[in-house]
Amino acid sequence: MFSPVILITAILNGLLTGAVYALVALGLTLIYGVLHIINFAHGALLSAALFAAFFAFHLLGLDPYLAALLIAPIFFGFGYALQRLIIGPVSHGDDRNMLLVTLGLSVVIENVLLYAFRADTRTIDLPYAFQTIDLGFTFLPIPRLIGFCLVFAVALVLWAIMRRTDVGKAIRAVAKEKLGAQLAGIDVAHIYAITFGLGTACVAIAACLLIPTYYVNPTVGDAFVLIAFTIVVLGGMGSVPGALVGGLLIGVVESLSGLFLGESLGQIGIFLIFIAVLLVRPTGLFGARA
Amino acid sequence: MRGLLQIAVVVAVLAAVPLVVQSNTTLNFLVVTLLIALAGQGWNILGGYGGQYSFGHAAFFGTGAYVTAILQVRYGVNAWLAFGAGIVLGAAVGGVIGALTFRAGLRGSYFALVSLAFAEVLRIVASVAPITGAGVGTLVKLDLRVEALQFQSRAVFYWVILALVAVSLLVAQRLERTRFGTWLIAVRENEDAAKALGVNATQVKLGAMVISAAITAAAGCFYTQYFLFVDSGIAFGTRMSIEALLTPIIGGAGTVFGPLLGALVVQALGEGAKLVAGDAPGLSLIVYGCVLVLVIAFAPRGLIGLVETIYRRVARPTKREAAHD
Amino acid sequence: MPDRKSPFTRREFIASSALVGAASLAMPSILRAQGAGVKLGILHPVSGALSYSGTQGRLGATLAIEEINAAGGIKGLGKIDPLLGDALSTPEGGTAEVEKMNSAGVAAIVGGYASAVCLAVSQAASRYDLPYVVDVGVADSIVTRGLKNTFRFGPGFGVIAKTALENLAAINDAAGKPAKTVMIVHEDSLFGSGLAKLLNAQLPAHGFQILETIPHPTPTRDFNNVVLKIKAQNPDLVIPADYYNEYVLLARTMQQQKVKPKGIYSVLGGAASSYKFVKEFPEAAKYIMDCNHWFDPRNPKALALKKKVEDKGQFYTYEVYMNYSCVMLVADALARAGSADRAKLTAALESSTFSGHVMPYGPTKFVNGQNQGAAPVNTQVLDNDIKVVLPANFAQAKPVFPMPA
Incomplete structure (x- = not known):
């Protein structure tokens, strides 16, 4: 019913969108893989990071892609502090409590944003926001293309951190065997906080990639969280390559089901896949552990 | 029989409130609080006693709300019958979701996420299906007659929801006393051990899910009768899922009075935060969120747990007890 | 909106x-x-x-x-x-x-x-x-x-939809009926769906052919597919009925994909008659028409x-x-x-x-x-400002339609 040109364009769109989803999910899956909590504050942190990118552009005149170099470390620190000073001590090591604490934090963060910046939607206008590459049958927006490439760069860096550094080894040790890691002299609270910080930094970079073509208000992050959960489950909770592939896959599924079922009903495709994956193969595509 | 006596006393005290308090502001506040307590008690059966943390109880709340509204508006069914049908269909939805997920062996975070996804699917369907009024929602005709299950007086609404809450308290109390309840708690504590002892864990969880769904659906049915309007966001939005889970956890999950206490505290906290913070948008919710975190920090077993701890320390301040926490 | x-x-x-x-x-x-x-x-x-x-x-x-x-x-x-x-x-x-x-x-x-x-x-x-x-x-x-x-x-809705249709027909007739085909893009809750329903019922009577009606949820994260469909069917007129955020995304995506219909005519368009939108995205906002609540400019x-x-x-x-x-x-x-x-x-x-x-x-x-007197008016983004173009007794400018290339 649709011409191949439309189908191909829709798939390309899905891949470009899916890459950003993947980056948001990457942060989530990292935190889940190590701390075993569903971080409900993820969306609120994304909103906060979008505001940071917005103000970096407006007040400092920083291009969002450059701003990422500044915002990512700041958010790493912020995430580290959140876990080390609040989530960890408050939850007494109980998974359910951690979940509730992140829920409480998301309320606080979103409303601090609302209180400070009010609810109106803000956008930034970049000179290259409307530039495209002409493929003959469609135009690929340059900012989204840059975003797509950077997501892979970030994933690569993250992978290198996990595989090649001592911290990465410690993180993997804690994820696998918390008690053993502790006995081996690893400071688990510190590793938890580092992981949370890394997850938060991923969100911060995702925000910098989004802001050129998207908008920001205090609740904007919520729209990405359910999608990110889906990707995390699809890719296997805790799996970095899983989040990447899952993100691209979900992007394409969303795009195609939107095309065939309409944008409203199309959203259902994502959740049906989500439910189907959970019912049939709850470890996801790349997950090892149930 | 101490449990029954406690319930009788609490319900009797609550029932007497409208005789003393005439303010409709307060009555409306209490009606909404009890509504949330009821939804929370539903969650408590499955989550508190059964240890299955659902993030999608809006699925049942919304089913109850929509069925009550649609049967009246589109099929001219009597409001009381529609109310009953809402509960039955809510329980049925619980049965279907439970059968699918528990058969697949989903637990913990997986169960939480899949329940959330089911509620989202229902929300999306409700926002496009013609029978629900799609995006427009369904408006029930204002008709203040007893036959239509609508009352001029807020006090009558209050007694209706209180009666429902009383029933839910009795269900929870019975649960603690029956073999089914013992199995359920055994599943919560250690599912594999319970299975080894011959408990059919899937069956038990499924049973709890159906009861749980029916109670939360009743809250949805009441919502429709009280506010006379339902749309997909109200019915199946994540807000109700989260409130249904938060109230019992704050009050004390797996206790008879936890959801009721939790609802009172959460609602009062919301209002209190508004009073303290005044009109600035967001400020009251900041206060609210902070207090939530503090409650978790200092009362990890819920407020009922906190009360018990304090009571024990005051009554028998032995070293061993004190060290226990 | x-x-x-x-x-x-x-x-x-x-x-x-x-x-x-x-x-x-x-x-x-x-x-x-x-x-x-x-x-x-x-x-x-x-x-x-x-x-x-x-x-x-x-x-x-x-x-x-x-x-x-x-x-x-x-x-x-x-x-x-x-x-x-x-x-x-x-x-x-x-x-x-x-x-x-x-x-x-x-x-x-x-x-x-x-x-x-x-x-x-x-x-x-x-x-x-x-x-x-x-x-x-x-x-x-x-x-x-x-x-x-x-x-x-x-x-209310009824009056808004009726006025929107009559004014659209009037603008189109005055320009020599350049627009025959229409696509409607609307958000899927009460306001967008309600409007789309009324428009679908009444547009054909005014001589318009509706190519497709595309509902979308709020929030919608990406409008590329919607714009893709618009591009493929190339309607003379696009009628959006969305909230501010989605409207901005839609308009920006249309600009990005170089989709230029003869007119964008929104009904209660979230951004179409918003000073903020005009100020922040003057290019995307140019010549957009809207039938919406508006003050008396005189x-x-x-x-x-x-x-x-x-x-x-x-x-x-x-x-x-x-x-x-x-x-x-x-x-x-x-x-x-x-x-x-x-x-x-x-x-x-x-x-x-x-x-x-x-x-x-x-x-x-x-x-x-x-x-009874309540009615929306038609505005158009002209010279980086929002001007009332209909009804004639409140108008500050004449509608520019079709959009100049």
């Missing part, structure tokens, strides 16, 4: 309810006697999903009250004492505030904004025969339920209010001038009733012929609670 249905967020989960015992005890201090005076409930969703619109509405209402009080208040009754309420973007929140305001003894309530909130508020207020003036809520069911206390100053009061709002660093959005007008309407009725008595005030509203508002509605006349 009237009447946004709230997709509930976690942020709102405290759900807002009424008042605790402590709060009712605290109430008398809020009501501190100021001698003579009239209490007026100003109710908007200032937190939750609709908080931007709610805040703007509150701004309009409070500006009107400041103005009235600065001029000495209402004749014979004294100053207006506003009770600001937060409906939290939910029906429960709205109901709880009505209860509070009622027990605080307000003479009337103004506001609501979202249809779902307006429905709940009108119903709760009707228990006390408390007059309620709807500021925006466009669902027609708000005024067709036979509630004696409810008045809507602005237009009314000096409307322009004075515009300046006042802009001096405060805010945008002059429809929530502001509609609420300003509603409060003025109630003040007029209060002065004529000569009392804050609810029955007398209701009667005064019923018989209102108020024309001191800033809308292009003419003298007020309520029939079954609906202001």
Whole structure:
């Protein structure tokens, strides 16, 4: 019913969108893989990071892609502090409590944003926001293309951190065997906080990639969280390559089901896949552990 | 029989409130609080006693709300019958979701996420299906007659929801006393051990899910009768899922009075935060969120747990007890 | 973008309810006697999903009250004492505030904004025969339920869709009927779906062929597919009915994909007649037409209010001038009733012929609670400004259609 040109364009769109989803999910899956909590504050942190990118552009005149170099470390620190000073001590090591604490934090963060910046939607206008590459049958927006490439760069860096550094080894040790890691002299609270910080930094970079073509208000992050959960489950909770592939896959599924079922009903495709994956193969595509 | 006596006393005290308090502001506040307590008690059966943390109880709340509204508006069914049908269909939805997920062996975070996804699917369907009024929602005709299950007086609404809450308290109390309840708690504590002892864990969880769904659906049915309007966001939005889970956890999950206490505290906290913070948008919710975190920090077993701890320390301040926490 | 249905967020989960015992005890201090005076409930969703619109509405209402009080208040009754309420973007929140305001003894309530909130508020207020003036809520069911206390100053859906169609046909005819094919892009809650339904029923009668109707949820993260479909079918006219955020994304994506139909004609378009959008995206906004709530551009009061709002660093959005007008309407009725008595005030509203508002509605006349003169107007983005192009008696410019390439 649709011409191949439309189908191909829709798939390309899905891949470009899916890459950003993947980056948001990457942060989530990292935190889940190590701390075993569903971080409900993820969306609120994304909103906060979008505001940071917005103000970096407006007040400092920083291009969002450059701003990422500044915002990512700041958010790493912020995430580290959140876990080390609040989530960890408050939850007494109980998974359910951690979940509730992140829920409480998301309320606080979103409303601090609302209180400070009010609810109106803000956008930034970049000179290259409307530039495209002409493929003959469609135009690929340059900012989204840059975003797509950077997501892979970030994933690569993250992978290198996990595989090649001592911290990465410690993180993997804690994820696998918390008690053993502790006995081996690893400071688990510190590793938890580092992981949370890394997850938060991923969100911060995702925000910098989004802001050129998207908008920001205090609740904007919520729209990405359910999608990110889906990707995390699809890719296997805790799996970095899983989040990447899952993100691209979900992007394409969303795009195609939107095309065939309409944008409203199309959203259902994502959740049906989500439910189907959970019912049939709850470890996801790349997950090892149930 | 101490449990029954406690319930009788609490319900009797609550029932007497409208005789003393005439303010409709307060009555409306209490009606909404009890509504949330009821939804929370539903969650408590499955989550508190059964240890299955659902993030999608809006699925049942919304089913109850929509069925009550649609049967009246589109099929001219009597409001009381529609109310009953809402509960039955809510329980049925619980049965279907439970059968699918528990058969697949989903637990913990997986169960939480899949329940959330089911509620989202229902929300999306409700926002496009013609029978629900799609995006427009369904408006029930204002008709203040007893036959239509609508009352001029807020006090009558209050007694209706209180009666429902009383029933839910009795269900929870019975649960603690029956073999089914013992199995359920055994599943919560250690599912594999319970299975080894011959408990059919899937069956038990499924049973709890159906009861749980029916109670939360009743809250949805009441919502429709009280506010006379339902749309997909109200019915199946994540807000109700989260409130249904938060109230019992704050009050004390797996206790008879936890959801009721939790609802009172959460609602009062919301209002209190508004009073303290005044009109600035967001400020009251900041206060609210902070207090939530503090409650978790200092009362990890819920407020009922906190009360018990304090009571024990005051009554028998032995070293061993004190060290226990 | 009237009447946004709230997709509930976690942020709102405290759900807002009424008042605790402590709060009712605290109430008398809020009501501190100021001698003579009239209490007026100003109710908007200032937190939750609709908080931007709610805040703007509150701004309009409070500006009107400041103005009235600065001029000495209402004749014979004294100053207006506003009770600001937060409906939290939910029906429960709205109901709880009505209860509070009622027990605080307000003479009337103004506001609501979202249809779902307006429905709940009108119903709760009707228990006390408390007059309620709807500021925006466009669902027609708000005024067709036979509630004696409810008045809507602005237009409802039916009128908006009818006006939009007639004006579209007029603009197209005047240009020599260049547009024959249409695509509708609408958000899928009450306001967008309702409009799309009416448009689908009536557009063919005006000689338009509808190629496709595309609903989408709020929020929608990406509009590339929607634009792809538009591009593939190449309609003469695109009719969007979306909230601000989605409208901006749609317009930007169309610009990015170089999709240029002969016209973009929105109905209650979220951004199409927003000063903010025009200021931030002048290129994407160029020549966009909209049929929406709009102030009377020839009314000096409307322009004075515009300046006042802009001096405060805010945008002059429809929530502001509609609420300003509603409060003025109630003040007029209060002065004529000569009392804050609810029955007398209701009667005064019923018989209102108020024309001191800033809308292009003419003298007020309520029939079954609906202001008969209320109607939207057509605007177009011309020269980086928003100009009224229809109806002719309010127009500042002629419509430019089709869009110059």
